[in-house]
Amino acid sequence: xxxxxxxxxxxTVEFGDCDPAQIVFxxxxxxxxxxxxxRYFRAAGLPSWRELEARFGIIGTPLVxxxxxxLRPATYGDAIDVRTAIDEWRGRSFVMSHLIRRGDDxxxxxxxxxxxxxxxxxxxxxxxxxxxxDIVRQWCA
Amino acid sequence: xxxxxxxxxxxTVEFGDCDPAQIVFxxxxxxxxxxxxxRYFRAAGLPSWRELEARFGIIGTPLVxxxxxxLRPATYGDAIDVRTAIDEWRGRSFVMSHLIRRGDDxxxxxxxxxxxxxxxxxxxxxxxxxxxxDIVRQWCA
Amino acid sequence: xxxxxxxxxxxTVEFGDCDPAQIVFxxxxxxxxxxxxxRYFRAAGLPSWRELEARFGIIGTPLVxxxxxxLRPATYGDAIDVRTAIDEWRGRSFVMSHLIRRGDDxxxxxxxxxxxxxxxxxxxxxxxxxxxxDIVRQWCA
Amino acid sequence: xxxxxxxxxxxTVEFGDCDPAQIVFxxxxxxxxxxxxxRYFRAAGLPSWRELEARFGIIGTPLVxxxxxxLRPATYGDAIDVRTAIDEWRGRSFVMSHLIRRGDDxxxxxxxxxxxxxxxxxxxxxxxxxxxxDIVRQWCA
Numbered sequence: 251x252x253x254x255x256x257x258x259x260x261x262t263v264e265f266g267d268c269d270p271a272q273i274v275f276x277x278x279x280x281x282x283x284x285x286x287x288x289r290y291f292r293a294a295g296l297p298s299w300r301e302l303e304a305r306f307g308i309i310g311t312p313l314v315x316x317x318x319x320x321l322r323p324a325t326y327g328d329a330i331d332v333r334t335a336i337d338e339w340r341g342r343s344f345v346m347s348h349l350i351r352r353g354d355d356x357x358x359x360x361x362x363x364x365x366x367x368x369x370x371x372x373x374x375x376x377x378x379x380x381x382x383x384d385i386v387r388q389w390c391a
Numbered sequence: 392x393x394x395x396x397x398x399x400x401x402x403t404v405e406f407g408d409c410d411p412a413q414i415v416f417x418x419x420x421x422x423x424x425x426x427x428x429x430r431y432f433r434a435a436g437l438p439s440w441r442e443l444e445a446r447f448g449i450i451g452t453p454l455v456x457x458x459x460x461x462l463r464p465a466t467y468g469d470a471i472d473v474r475t476a477i478d479e480w481r482g483r484s485f486v487m488s489h490l491i492r493r494g495d496d497x498x499x500x501x502x503x504x505x506x507x508x509x510x511x512x513x514x515x516x517x518x519x520x521x522x523x524x525d526i527v528r529q530w531c532a
Numbered sequence: 533x534x535x536x537x538x539x540x541x542x543x544t545v546e547f548g549d550c551d552p553a554q555i556v557f558x559x560x561x562x563x564x565x566x567x568x569x570x571r572y573f574r575a576a577g578l579p580s581w582r583e584l585e586a587r588f589g590i591i592g593t594p595l596v597x598x599x600x601x602x603l604r605p606a607t608y609g610d611a612i613d614v615r616t617a618i619d620e621w622r623g624r625s626f627v628m629s630h631l632i633r634r635g636d637d638x639x640x641x642x643x644x645x646x647x648x649x650x651x652x653x654x655x656x657x658x659x660x661x662x663x664x665x666d667i668v669r670q671w672c673a
Numbered sequence: 674x675x676x677x678x679x680x681x682x683x684x685t686v687e688f689g690d691c692d693p694a695q696i697v698f699x700x701x702x703x704x705x706x707x708x709x710x711x712r713y714f715r716a717a718g719l720p721s722w723r724e725l726e727a728r729f730g731i732i733g734t735p736l737v738x739x740x741x742x743x744l745r746p747a748t749y750g751d752a753i754d755v756r757t758a759i760d761e762w763r764g765r766s767f768v769m770s771h772l773i774r775r776g777d778d779x780x781x782x783x784x785x786x787x788x789x790x791x792x793x794x795x796x797x798x799x800x801x802x803x804x805x806x807d808i809v810r811q812w813c814a
Contacts (some may be wrong), residue, residue, distance in 0.1 A: 271659075
């Protein structure tokens with residue numbers, strides 16, 4: 251059995267990402283994790299969200315849970331990378347890990363639990379979890 | 392002829408709205424202007440965006456132009472208010488002014504030129520300007 | 533022994549806080565938790581950060597860990613409140629809970645582990661945890 | 674006389690940068706312009722802000738004025754580039770232009786008027802404009 255494939259996304263910490271303590275304002279790490287999740291899905295061959303919505307009614311991968319351990323601060327000008335993988339399938343939900351590093355230093359260990367979601371047929375203002383697309387499950391078995 | 396009515400929105404400058412120079416990161420002023428625009432429309436009696444979309448296909452009021460003059464800085468903990476009015480109707484577009492103050496001090500003079508927009512019938516991925524709803528024009532003649 | 537006091541902060545979900553799925557873009561919940569933390573400290577009688585820095589060298593309360601369980605989505609126009617308390621003291625770190633609700637509905641159960649920090653004397657570019665100020669410990673025993 | 678040199682910065686529009694109308698939430702364009710300004714200064718040979726503060730007391734380039742004309746919308750997944758130049762020196766202030774494009778399509782024509790600033794000696798809580806560093810003036814004569 252192959253280990254799950256990962257994808258590495260690159261970001262630059264901007265001046266405006268930092269707070270008066272001159273370090274990254276922490277919600278921005280979740281912003282980068284979210285962006286890394288989408289780049290992971292694209293790397294796995296998943297079509298664009300517009301196509302997913304048009305073909306399958308899937309409107310996104312809303313969060314069930316998100317967490318992060320902050321090990322080292324970063325500041326503006328820093329180049330960071332996010333190593334993303336799916337660590338576990340739990341029925342309709344799945345666990346993504348995001349290891350955020352600056353060079354060899356681990357800055358943040360992040361985790362998101364997500365589902366693929368579509369609008370409910372009986373009430374389009376509500377959403378429901380669907381079985382994750384095969385293409386993602388196959389890419390990361 | 393009555394002068395145009397205005398609406399005042401209140402915000403608090405948060406720690407995370409400020410940058411390493413310890414003053415508001417300036418794009419946040421546009422974020423507050425955008426929020427003030429929507430509160431203005433609601434004060435004018437405009438239904439919610441969801442209702443506007445369901446009834447008229449209006450999906451928002453995209454920007455044609457936005458600008459701001461920055462007169463004084465603000466920092467976290469500051470209570471600010473935004474005085475919003477429609478200064479001019481220009482056919483399908485209109486000019487909104489946003490005067491951002493902390494107490495009596497004017498911090499920012501902002502201006503947005505907007506249109507009300509709906510998706511094009513021939514190509515829903517594109518949008519087009521529509522005539523502004525009467526309820527807004529009447530509130531601010 | 534008195535139970536720990538809590539503080540409730542109020543926010544409005546703005547249009548710009550929501551993503552193309554029309555629900556709150558989740559990193560914004562952490563933005564509100566961070567703002568709620570500071571309002572909690574202010575309610576507890578803690579001086580402003582500027583005064584804390586001038587008097588004690590304390591530059592903020594950086595995060596050790598942050599997490600959230602997302603139970604229900606919210607969208608623009610929603611009024612939300614965040615009920616914040618300190619649940620546990622762990623030496624120099626402490627656990628804050630943030631219960632985010634819209635009316636009676638719990639939307640998010642959030643948690644932050646923080647420390648009070650100052651710049652290191654031997655290297656001002658690095659920070660170190662300090663013992664939390666008495667005023668906070670006494671308010672929330 | 675040589676024309677002013679320009680610098681091109683690259684960004685990706687993320688899902689979280691877009692609003693419920695599925696297009697970029699406009700304050701984010703100013704966020705990208707601000708980031709492009711700093712990359713421009715770095716490309717011009719300006720030292721890091723930390724070094725500028727340590728050596729010259731310069732703490733940033735606060736805005737005097739910012740504006741943007743929005744010509745075409747962008748959405749998530751779009752690769753955009755920002756072409757930045759200094760168009761005019763006006764004593765202590767200077768005018769930066771930011772042309773934001775997706776491929777050959779111009780999306781936004783932005784402009785910022787900035788000054789280099791340091792803390793006032795008589796009152797460090799206030800800032801004052803200083804003469805722009807020679808290295809920037811020489812790079813962009």
